[in-house]
Amino acid sequence: MQLRRSDVVTGALTLLDTEGLDGLTMRKLGAHLGVQAGGIYWHFANKQALLAAMADRIIAPVATEPLPDAPWDAQLTELGQRLRHALLKHRDGARVVAGTYVIEPNTIRAGEQALRILITAGFPADRAAWVMAPVFYYVLGHTIEEQAQHAEGDWTERNSDEADPALQTAMTSMLSAAPSDRFTFGLNLFLDGLRHRLPHSPA
Amino acid sequence: MQLRRSDVVTGALTLLDTEGLDGLTMRKLGAHLGVQAGGIYWHFANKQALLAAMADRIIAPVATEPLPDAPWDAQLTELGQRLRHALLKHRDGARVVAGTYVIEPNTIRAGEQALRILITAGFPADRAAWVMAPVFYYVLGHTIEEQAQHAEGDWTERNSDEADPALQTAMTSMLSAAPSDRFTFGLNLFLDGLRHRLPHSPA
DNA sequence: ACCTGAACACCGTTCAAGT
DNA sequence: ACCTGAACACCGTTCAAGT
Numbered sequence: 001m002q003l004r005r006s007d008v009v010t011g012a013l014t015l016l017d018t019e020g021l022d023g024l025t026m027r028k029l030g031a032h033l034g035v036q037a038g039g040i041y042w043h044f045a046n047k048q049a050l051l052a053a054m055a056d057r058i059i060a061p062v063a064t065e066p067l068p069d070a071p072w073d074a075q076l077t078e079l080g081q082r083l084r085h086a087l088l089k090h091r092d093g094a095r096v097v098a099g100t101y102v103i104e105p106n107t108i109r110a111g112e113q114a115l116r117i118l119i120t121a122g123f124p125a126d127r128a129a130w131v132m133a134p135v136f137y138y139v140l141g142h143t144i145e146e147q148a149q150h151a152e153g154d155w156t157e158r159n160s161d162e163a164d165p166a167l168q169t170a171m172t173s174m175l176s177a178a179p180s181d182r183f184t185f186g187l188n189l190f191l192d193g194l195r196h197r198l199p200h201s202p203a
Numbered sequence: 204m205q206l207r208r209s210d211v212v213t214g215a216l217t218l219l220d221t222e223g224l225d226g227l228t229m230r231k232l233g234a235h236l237g238v239q240a241g242g243i244y245w246h247f248a249n250k251q252a253l254l255a256a257m258a259d260r261i262i263a264p265v266a267t268e269p270l271p272d273a274p275w276d277a278q279l280t281e282l283g284q285r286l287r288h289a290l291l292k293h294r295d296g297a298r299v300v301a302g303t304y305v306i307e308p309n310t311i312r313a314g315e316q317a318l319r320i321l322i323t324a325g326f327p328a329d330r331a332a333w334v335m336a337p338v339f340y341y342v343l344g345h346t347i348e349e350q351a352q353h354a355e356g357d358w359t360e361r362n363s364d365e366a367d368p369a370l371q372t373a374m375t376s377m378l379s380a381a382p383s384d385r386f387t388f389g390l391n392l393f394l395d396g397l398r399h400r401l402p403h404s405p406a
Numbered sequence: 407a408c409c410t411g412a413a414c415a416c417c418g419t420t421c422a423a424g425t
Numbered sequence: 426a427c428c429t430g431a432a433c434a435c436c437g438t439t440c441a442a443g444t
Contacts, residue, residue: 002427026418038420039428047418098344101351115373125369127388129377133348134341134389141301141340148304166328170318174332185330186337193395205408229437241439242409250437 003033005043009053013090016054021092021099048100055097056104061086063109072121072198073191079114080139080187087143094143111136122198135190142186146179206236208246212256216293219257224295224302251303258300259307264289266312275324275401276394282317283342283390290346297346314339325401338393345389349382 011033016024026047030037044050062082067075087093111132118128174182214236219227229250233240247253265285270278290296314335321331377385 025416027416035427036429037418038430041419042427098347112367112370115370116367119369119373125372126376128369129373130380130385130388131392132373133345133377133385134392137344137348137389138337138340141344142336144301145336145340164315164319166322166331167315167318169328170322170332170335173329174336177333182333182336185333186340189334189337189393189396189400191396192399193392196395196399197392228435230435238408239410240437241411244438245408 003035003039003043005053008033008040008043008050009057012050012054013057016093016096017091021095051096052100052102052104055100055102056106058086058090058093058097059083059102059110060106061089063106063113067113067117072117073195075117076114076135076194077187077191079110079117080135081184083110083136083139084143084183087139088147092147094140094147098140098144131194135187138186138190139183142179142183146183206238206242206246208256211236211243211246211253212260215253215257216260219296219299220294224298254299255303255305255307258303258305259309261289261293261296261300262286262305262313263309264292266309266316270316270320275320276398278320279317279338279397280390280394282313282320283338284387286313286339286342287346287386290342291350295350297343297350301343301347334397338390341389341393342386345382345386349386 008029012024012029015029015032019028025037026040027037030040033040040050044053062079065082067078070078087097090096114132114135115128118131119125123131211232215227215232218232218235222231228240229243230240233243236243243253247256265282268285270281273281290300293299317335317338318331321334322328326334
């Protein structure tokens, strides 16, 4: 039976979870789908196009679920949290999304949601995207690192000697903290900046 | 005459500028250095280690130059600006740094500078790193996109139809703006959040 | 110590040819 | 329309052997 474009994306995401991004090859994907590697190129022009489709699928839940009726800052926080959770659902999800310049439908929709929140809240339309981009970079950057989980011993090892105790405290408290706490902290840092530019919304 | 570790890094950065990160292969680097590809492995355990050394070299100017005697927020801004400029000095510089979990000396030093600024300013030591990380993610994310310069027509093309004019304005103003203006704007957004948590420093 | 030569085990992508 | 088979032009990495 035939392979649809969406089957290829689904198979690729399954393989992503078991092999990771670096282990995701067209040949392995072909084998997983019961097809020659070359066969995939009938459905996708190249690997990059497939990765873009995967990224869009990963982001889908962020664009789909309706936002709660809440103040703009709570809505924006919710969007950031949803994005992180969506990225965490697949191994290397953040790297996949970061690596593809996505102009697929769901990604566009998610971005439009963020812009609408900001514009409705009173941000000038010609600055809304300037605000959205940093939040997006932050969520991606944080989650990439969260998913990389490079053996945490590294830093402590390298710097066990010669270091300022305050700096030690700083690094240790970052490495030992729960990722979700650090994430929320950073997101709030951002929103403080935003709230500062805009009258706080009435609850 | 013999090849030193630092010569390999220098050659790799030269090649990076002409070929880009995706075109930087061990074989091409070998040819550029007048050496077989395998020969490089005497100096570096693998390509990843070489990329880490390249990243550290790229970041070097951020760690080396002393900071001006200024309020903490101005110092932090300066550090962010320097990091962006350092990344921009080499093609795909931001991607190189983002792709390597760097615990090389210069990167450590640059991070310590940021932590010291924050701690001196009065941030609790166990939160300083939580503040530093988001700024770092932002600078990297912004600069990666700035260096990708994916034909700006893409978005406008895809969305010339059916779209909300306010959203159009938002996207257009982002795509047409000078990257350095957008960068400074985003950095300030962050600092507003920080200043909000800390008594503003006396000039 | 530092590098060559040559191989190993892979890649993404193309494309005639099959069904 | 959808895929096979087989090739092309690469990769990173290893390692005996040379100097």
